[in-house]
Amino acid sequence: MSGKLYGIGVGPGDPELLTLKAHRILTASPVIAYPAPDFGQGKGGESFARSIVAAHISPDQEEIPIFIPMRTERFPAREIYDRAATEIGGHLDAGRDVCVLCEGDPFFYGSFMYLFERLADSHPVEIVPGVSSLMASAAALGRPIAARNDRLTVLPAPLDDEALLAAISGSDAIAIMKVGRHLKRVRALIEKAGLLPAAGYLERIGLANQRVLPLIDLEDVAAPYFSMILIYKGAEDWIAQRPLTQGDAA
Template identity: 40%
Template structure:
């Protein structure tokens, strides 16, 4: 208890505390030595805790009625001129029972809230492990969340505390396992109180877990040796890839982890806002990051991680480097833009991973928001019906193949998402694609030019197919060409939306 809490209890006329129907109050037991014989005690006993109720308003109705009644009891003391101290374990405004009294009384009577030590801080202290360091993000979760939600949030955060275990423990444990956090998770029961217990979460029997227990996934940074560098950059080119593979098999953190894997992660078209929780977690857990420099720059620096950056022309070398690192026990994330399986790094990694030296290395591909979906969302719903995705780059396939596919897709009346439409060295493909498409589409077919979606220079414009200007298209632009059914309209607020109806005309 804080000094101020002891002072307030000493000066109060009435001591109020919540408890279940068994009448035992943890808050009262903590403050017991400071209570006097002349204190008036108000035991605010919940009518229900976790069991069912026949109250006409259900569980919530029963509790709301109880809170109103409890507040009225305290108000009667206050109206009589008595000072009331409502004692609450932990902090009164952190998942505390007192907050329901606060909502009903604080606007009517002078109120002082005395902060307390939360179970979160107490658990970390008993474990002797920091909760968060540097730029790490701490997430506090109630175990009552659905399992999928728990899993996603555990996967995406740096450190976490899950509260309110008890009956939720099996769900929490599964979420820890599914998110890959179980090996890091600790269990703390009744921190700083009689019956305290601390163990690894994986070793806990669910039948022994009370409500007053928490799970802690502590700081990863805290486990690094003192003086560990924030991040080590390794530049990689086609000429230096082999040397890099042999010189970066250990890091400033010491020995490899012993359980290597490669995770191919899509960052979305522009970084954190469109990064999935699973991908965020994989990037945080990786010991090595491998990728094109532009995409690596989207990932926050983390102590102990090594970055192996390269230009965008050495995909096979990047894949081989990542797999070599994993073969030596490293957890490696190959960073890709958009979705890694759409014109991106997943193919390169899997091609190499199926070769003899690497076939036993675990490889996972995590989905990301691809540029076509991001651009379509900005424009409205132009891909609302069947559509095709085609790259206009002829670096890896002949233009004749691209032209044949454009003819086939346009002839089938599919909307089109056109990736890699142009660059400094490829300037004629967009004009040629426009000519081919006009053989199948009306001149006023909507075409969306989506550039730098999600980035600082984002722009989305809609033009007619006949007016598509190749000089306005670069490698940061994605084109979406509508089908014969695609419509464009301007709304009352001046915005233009484009959509392709889901219903196609018969005949």
């Protein structure tokens, strides 16, 4: 009998935002897989997803890091995920459950989809939803991201200018994900739309080095991958009163 593939959301960073269900499945799985950065020349980095749940992993569990190159724009994703799916599929075929750790939620802009699309037709899969960085960012800013009849749009920063501007103008609240190296361009677009005073900037939410501040006060020209901009139309005065917080994890 095949083992089961679990895609579990481990939340946005605060280890306490793990769900009871993810905790149960994680501790019961003989095999754990997770993405980890590959800095080239044999240098692997720490997995962010694994670091969130490190306290719950036992030495008896087999671990499969899936190394993702960080240095190149277009990495050989196909081969990397093919290889990982083959290794994971081997465990499943041998009857062992495999738990894949996913930052935030597995089905909300996650890389779990690459394993899912390779294994879901041939093996039983269960998705355990997790707390998303979207909700954690609203909590950190201290303001509902959407209320009553608000239209909320989530936009990945790599989208082109036209798509970003159109979506920003047609919504009441906007979350821009994966800001990273797109910070300067995205900030200019928000300014063009007249919404710079309505935007909050968030970085590494829930971690010891988190940052939350009005976007207008941010002087950086690039942001880390785990950064987000939330735009609250009509809340300019409120955003202006946000105190800058740095290293002040919830």
